[in-house]
Amino acid sequence: MTQPEIRPIRDAADHEAALDRIASLMAAEPGTAEGDELDVLVTLVEAYESRNHTIEAADPVALIEHLMEARALTRADLRPVLGSSGRVSEILNRRRPLTIAMIRGLHERFGLPAEVLIREYPLAG
Template structure:
C-alpha cells in the first residue's frame, strides 16, 4: 500500500512530484494510510530538493522592491507600517530592517519572514 521508494535521480523525483500532486485535489484524511504516504513522499521530495537544488540568496530589500513593483504594494504603505523615514532608509540600504519591522511587514504584506531575515548589503555602515 505504501508504494514509496527513495529518490535517487530526476526520474524518481518527477515520479514523486506526480504522486503528490494528486493529493492536492483530494487531500487524504489525517491518520489514514494515504495521509501517511503523502507525508512520506513530501519528506522525500524536500530532502531531494535540499540536496540537489541550491536555493538562491534572498535580498530582503529586493523582496520589498518586488512587493512594491509587482504585488500592488507601495512605498507609502511600507511607510505606514514602519515609519516614513525608515521605509526610505531601508529601501536605500541606509538602515537595516529590525525584527519588529520584519514581523509587521510579514503579517501585513503576507511575505514569509524567511525572505526578510537574511543579511544584506548596506550602502554604508549603520551605527
C-alpha cells in the first residue's frame, strides 16, 4: 500500500485541494490509514486557516448545505435523519430549527460536529 502524499499547505490552491481530499475522507474509520490521513489533513488545514483566514462560526444550515455539496447528497438523503421531505425543506429554508434528535442523527450518520449543529442561527420570518 502506498502512503498518501501529504504536503504543507502554502497557498489557496493547496488549501482547496486539502479541503477536497478531506471531503472525500469524511467517512473514514478512525485508526485506518484513511482515518489517519484525515486527521493529519484537518490539522494542516486548521493551521493554514488560523494563519491566513479569520473564520466566522459555522452556521448549522450552511454546514449541512456544505455536506450536501461535498458528498453530492440530495434532500432525500437527509430524510432518514431530518424526517419527511417537508421537514427537510423547512430546515434547509430556515423555517424550523434543528431538534436535538436531528442534531444527534446528523452527528452520528454524517460525522458533523455537534458543537456547530447546536449553535443558534437565524430563522426566516
